[in-house]
Amino acid sequence: MASTYPPVKRRSIVIIGGGAIGCSIAYFLTRHTLYDREAHSVTILEASSIAAGSSGKSGGLLADWATPKCLAPLSFRTRGELAKRHGGDKIWGHRHVxxxxxxxxxxxxxxxxxxxxxxxxxxxxxxxxxxxxxxxxxxxxxxxxPRNSAQVNSYLYTTNIAKLAEEQGAKVIIGHATRINYSPDMKSITSVTYSSHDETRDLEATDIVIAAGPWTAHIFPRAALLTxxxxxxxxxxxxxxxxxxxxxxxxxxxxxxxxxxxxxxxxxxxxxxxxxxxxxxxxxxxxxxxxxxxxxxxxxxxxxxxxxxxxxxxxxxxxxxxxxxxxxxxxxKPQIRQHEDNEEVGPMVGPTGITGLWLATGHDEWGMQNSAGTGLIMSEMIFEGRAHSADCESLDPKHFLNAE
CATH class of the missing domain: 3.30.9 (D-Amino Acid Oxidase; Chain A, domain 2)
Known part of the structure; x- marks a missing residue:
C-alpha cells in the first residue's frame, strides 16, 4: 500500500530551549513516522543546561483535569504511555496520586x-x-x-526525555541563542545565531521552534510574556x-x-x-x-x-x-497574562505566520503537565502540517502575539 505521506524532504529543525517543552518536542520529532535520521536533523539549543530553569524546579504534578482542556487530557494520557514504554516509574518517579x-x-x-x-x-x-x-x-x-492525577520528578523527566531523543539522533548544543535570521522579505527563517565559549556561530535551519519559556521574548519580542x-x-x-x-x-x-x-x-x-x-x-x-x-x-x-x-x-x-x-x-515561569476568574489562558503552540518559525511557550504552572502533549502536537504540525491528536486551534499563537 502506498504511503499517504508526501516524499521525505530534508529538514534541519532547531529547538531553542532545553526545558521539558523543548526536550519533549525533540523526543516526539524523533519518534514521528516521517522522521528519517538520514534526511532530518533535530537540535536542542540550550543556553545553560538541560532542565536548568523551571523544568528542573517544578513540583511535577500531572492531571487530566488541568488546563487547557484541549491539551491536558491528551498530555496526561501520553505521559502515562511514556512511563510504561520507558520505565518512568523507576527513571523519573512517575506515580499516580x-x-x-x-x-x-x-x-x-x-x-x-x-x-x-x-x-x-x-x-x-x-x-x-x-x-x-x-x-x-x-x-x-x-x-x-490516582485515575486522573499523577506526579513526576520534573528534573529527571526532562533530562531523561532529552537523552531518549539523543538516542534517536537528536543533538544538544549548549549555546545562547542571540538572533533569528530571516530571508530578505522577512517571510521565512534561515538560521539562528548563537554564542558559545565566546564564539558566535550560525546554525542553519528550515524550522525553528522557540520553547525558551520566560526568555522567549528575548529572541522573539512579539511573544510578550509575564514572568x-x-x-x-x-x-x-x-x-x-x-x-x-x-x-x-x-x-x-x-x-x-x-x-x-x-x-x-x-x-x-x-x-x-x-x-x-x-x-x-x-x-x-x-x-x-x-x-x-x-x-x-x-x-x-x-x-x-x-x-x-x-x-x-x-x-x-x-x-x-x-x-x-x-x-x-x-x-x-512563562505566563501569557494573569488569570482572572479562573479564565483559561494559553499556552501558545503552533506557527507564527513566518514560514519555518514555531512557538511553544506560555504554559505557566502547567508546563510539566502539558509538555508531552505539546511535544506530540508540535511534531505533527512540523512533519504533517497540522495537529490531529487534539484540536488546539485556541492555542494558535495568532491569538496572543503582539502586532509587528
Whole structure:
C-alpha cells in the first residue's frame, strides 16, 4: 500500500530551549513516522543546561483535569504511555496520586509534641494524611484521584526525555541563542545565531521552534510574556509521607514576607535516582517584584521566601518540621497574562505566520503537565502540517502575539 505521506524532504529543525517543552518536542520529532535520521536533523539549543530553569524546579504534578482542556487530557494520557514504554516509574518517579485542596490553620501543637492519629481525623479526611495536624484542618476537598492525577520528578523527566531523543539522533548544543535570521522579505527563517565559549556561530535551519519559556521574548519580542518568579524547597521529612499532592492555604507567620495566607503546594516524592530516600517538594506564591534576568544562571534566590514556605509547612506537619531542608531554589515561569476568574489562558503552540518559525511557550504552572502533549502536537504540525491528536486551534499563537 502506498504511503499517504508526501516524499521525505530534508529538514534541519532547531529547538531553542532545553526545558521539558523543548526536550519533549525533540523526543516526539524523533519518534514521528516521517522522521528519517538520514534526511532530518533535530537540535536542542540550550543556553545553560538541560532542565536548568523551571523544568528542573517544578513540583511535577500531572492531571487530566488541568488546563487547557484541549491539551491536558491528551498530555496526561501520553505521559502515562511514556512511563510504561520507558520505565518512568523507576527513571523519573512517575506515580499516580491523590490530590486535594486543604485550608489549614497554623498552630503550635508541634511545640507540645502532639501527633495526629487515625482516630483524630475529621470525618471525610483521609487517614493516609495523618502527617497533617488533624485540628489544623478547616476544610478538605478532593480534586484528583490516582485515575486522573499523577506526579513526576520534573528534573529527571526532562533530562531523561532529552537523552531518549539523543538516542534517536537528536543533538544538544549548549549555546545562547542571540538572533533569528530571516530571508530578505522577512517571510521565512534561515538560521539562528548563537554564542558559545565566546564564539558566535550560525546554525542553519528550515524550522525553528522557540520553547525558551520566560526568555522567549528575548529572541522573539512579539511573544510578550509575564514572568513571575516562584520559590520552592525540598525537604527530607522525618518519616515517609503518603502519596498525596495537596494545595493549601495557611495563615502566614508574623515575620513572613507575605501578608495574609501563604499557599504552599506540597508534593511528597518517593525515592528516585537523585535521592535514595523520600523527599517533600513545596513551592510558595509567585512574585512579580524582580525582573527576569538575562539568563537562568543569574536567577536569584530570596532565602526569606523559602523560609516562609518552610515555616508554613512546619506549622501544619510535625514530620516536615522535624525534617531537613536540602534545597532552596527559585525559577521563572512563562505566563501569557494573569488569570482572572479562573479564565483559561494559553499556552501558545503552533506557527507564527513566518514560514519555518514555531512557538511553544506560555504554559505557566502547567508546563510539566502539558509538555508531552505539546511535544506530540508540535511534531505533527512540523512533519504533517497540522495537529490531529487534539484540536488546539485556541492555542494558535495568532491569538496572543503582539502586532509587528
Amino acid at each position: 491523590y490530590c486535594a485542596e486543604i485550608n489549614l490553620e497554623a498552630h503550635e501543637l508541634h511545640t507540645r509534641g502532639i501527633q495526629s492519629s487515625p482516630e483524630d481525623m475529621k470525618e471525610g479526611f483521609p487517614p493516609a494524611l495523618d502527617w497533617i495536624y488533624s485540628d489544623s484542618i478547616k476544610s478538605y476537598e478532593e480534586i484528583g484521584t 513571575p518568579r516562584g520559590h520552592s524547597i525540598v525537604v527530607i521529612p522525618s518519616a515517609d509521607l503518603s502519596g498525596y499532592v495537596i494545595f493549601t492555604n495557611i495563615e502566614s507567620t508574623p515575620n513572613s514576607t507575605v501578608k495574609g495566607p501563604i499557599s504552599p503546594e506540597i508534593y511528597p516524592r518517593p525515592p528516585d535516582t537523585l535521592h535514595s530516600f523520600d523527599t517533600v517538594y513545596s513551592s510558595g506564591p509567585d512574585d512579580y517584584d524582580v525582573p527576569l534576568p538575562p539568563s537562568v544562571d543569574e536567577v536569584q534566590v530570596d532565602d526569606r521566601r523559602c523560609e516562609d514556605v518552610w515555616n508554613a509547612l512546619g506549622s501544619v506537619s510535625q514530620q516536615i518540621k522535624d525534617g531537613q531542608v536540602i534545597t532552596r531554589q527559585a525559577c521563572y
